[in-house]
Amino acid sequence: MGDQSGFLKTGRKKTFYRPVCERILDNKEISFPRDTDISEEQASRCMDCGTPFCHWGCPIGNYIPEWNDALYQKQWTRAVDLLHACNNLPEMTGRLCPAPCEYSCVLEINDDPVTIRENELDIIEHAFETGYIKPAPPLKRTGKNIAIIGSGPAGLSCADQLNRAGHTVKIYEKDDKAGGMLRYGIPDFKLEKRLIDRRLDLYIKEGIELVTGVTAGIDVKAEDLLDGFDAVCLAGGAREPWDLMIEGRELNGIYFAMDYLVQSNRRTAGEKIRSEELIDAKGKRVVVIGGGDTGSDCVGTAHRQGASCIVQIELLPKPHEKRNENYPWPLYPMILKTTTSHEEGGEREWSVSTRKFIGREGHVRQLSCVRLDESFREISGSAFTIDADIVFLALGFLGPDHNGIIEDLLISCDERGNVLTGSDFMTSSKKVFCAGDMRRGQSLIVWAISEGRKAAYFIDLFLMGRTNLPFI
């Protein structure tokens, strides 16, 4: 352990963001990179607990005390090696992870937790900057071929693990660029897309083959996949959105949040969008239905497009500001989350249910809403309207798209529509595995990485009879 009593000497340093007035004018990353000496100092706050609850909190069981110690000792290369041992995409989680580890940090009990996420980010960015991260193709190939369907965080980490084990990995991606939700779901101000390209470049140089614009089950037939590969891993995500089937849903100007985010990300990347398909919030009154992260990303994107007014409404009551007895440490608490996009403006309302969309000339103009009490009953006389030119539905996701590969291979799904697998991640179809949101339902990036790694473990075990890959 670095400094035994570092946590008594140094307080937690907040993340520094660019000022709101400046950052909403562009799509560049909103946080400042941190000075290395601040990271070293922050790492000294880690107590190297005998029972590290951060390990438990982190779905990929990151060696958090170990690399914090390395960071404090200024052993940056040891730190990044430890970091990579459990995490295939630390530059993504370092920016985007809600950091369940920090909520289970022992210092969270009666102090401020260690800045684990930012320490992680600094370690990996420092490694890239100093040129330490170089392609490291496997020394030996096993001769086994594996197809990975989907290039989101689950697919990529599964591919990376299997490639490290010496298998020949080919990733099929239906979009024209790889990255899945990382690229198309998350706005640039949270994750600049060059970071995905930097990682993909590394993977390609290490021997992973990447095929984009190919939909498995349609462009490439399922039986060809089964014939051509020793194992297949489905990591296609769960992008089917929840809909809100109420009066006026057919009006123009009501979009799924993901359609908006994907298009906005394409625009930021410089792609041209046909004018009849364009969703632009400039000068519009925007209502986002759904109070989660997707909704928040819509808010931030609409700010950058110059929306005149943004309201985000949520069905559930306003969460507590702090952890309460329903969410004791070290559990991940459902607490009020004010994202950087919320800091940029707009209003938020809780316990609001939308009853109908009111339109004029076929276009939505108003939402008719009511307020709910704690047991989700309508409070009488609470009806009100919100003006809206654009409505984004960010109500969550149903599950994976069943058309295509799932149907083709007659893969069984659970009652929620997610792909059903055994504890070995194998689906009802032999040698077809599944990982990520497609298996567990929509979740965090870090869970996707965890799933990808576990699937890789079982695929390697399945193909070779034994495996040296870590379980997570």
Place this chain on the structure above:
Amino acid sequence: MILISGGDGGTGASPWSSIRNAGMPWELGISETHQTLILNNLRSRVRLQTDGQLRTGRDVAIAAILGADEYGFGTAILVSIGCVMLRHCNLNNCSVGVATQDEQLRKRYTGLPEYIMNYLKFVAMETREIMASIGVRSINELIGRTEFLDVNRDMLNGKTKDIDFSRILYKPEIKGQDALFQTSFQDHGIGQVLDNELIRRVKKALKKSEGVHEDLTIRNSDRAVGAMLSGYVCRIYGETGLPDDTIYFRFKGTAGQSFGAWLAKGITFELEGLANDYVGKGISGGKIIIYPDKRSNYKTEENIIIGNTNFYGAISGEAYIAGIAGERFCIRNSGLNAVVEGVGDHACEYMTGGRVIVLGKTGRNFGAGMSGGVAYVYDPEGSFSDYCNLDMIEIIEISDDDIKAIKKMLYNHVKFTGSLYAKDIFDRIGQTAGSFVKVMPLEYKKLIEASKSAQKMDITEDYDG
């Protein structure tokens, strides 16, 4: 009572190597102990206790079935009051305030005794549920009843699947009056110990407001002489005790273990003869004087006169030993002033206060973990530093103040014990003073220097680290 402490436990200060690699499961120990006692018709005479990561009612039930009468909990209790197993207990750095003396960190402690009560109630409830499910009315009916345990082969795999549990689950025949749990209780013969006689004499004298000055003989079956007497004095006169030498017993013979244990202020024990281990354990203000039989002619500085582990955890008082003490002299001493003519290994380990003068040779590892108090060692050969553990102490030259302190204590030593060896050193103090070295804990020295600038104070006497 016999405690079988399993290897799965361990404090938060114990090293990982010990936690992982030392010790055996309590299940093995308790079943073997229990069975062996039964085979020898002794089980009913003792209480068996076990511990080592007991956590649930199920653990308690299994421990009982394998033969335990009592069940110890450590980690789980601490967790119930807020411990998160940081394993920093030795670093004074516990972030939840459980194992620390740091004022700031102690404020973070949020535990309540009720949490422990609550936890143990749950354990008891689960134990009762298990007992009810197998039709057992009391815990005594459960002890040693291995017929209630079976092996779940489904849970065993790999190397473990062939393990033979029959020896753990073996239930020996009970013979005669023996039982599966403790049914008879030992007579410790408290009514016959020497202290009763001492108390009787003291009572009589104190009634007349007189001191006691009596001679007695002692033998090595007289153990912990002075302990009950000290308790008696304490009950009446409290912590302040009596004026020095109010109660003065002169013993002759060989004292048993723990001679003068917890001796209270105002009591003086003089012993002409020898003593076994643990002389003056936890001495609390009394005075102990030991010298060899007056008729003997052996050299005090060359012969061992008292056993091992003397003055363990001494709190205050005086001791003059005309002879060599065994190993572990004055461990955890926090305020006793002692003179001795030689010591074995590990002397003054973990000492936090008091003053020790050693007039002869020392064993190795002197002053290990010593964080307070002072020791003076007469070292004419200059070899003492080879025997020291210098992690926390340093050896320095003595000052004029030190010589004064040494002279005073030597004077007493010679006066009380009549040691010729000490008398010679005392008489030639002009020459011998140069052969004394001073052992000073580093942290203690810093503290003294800091307080010296604030006020001139007499070191060592009352400081309790």
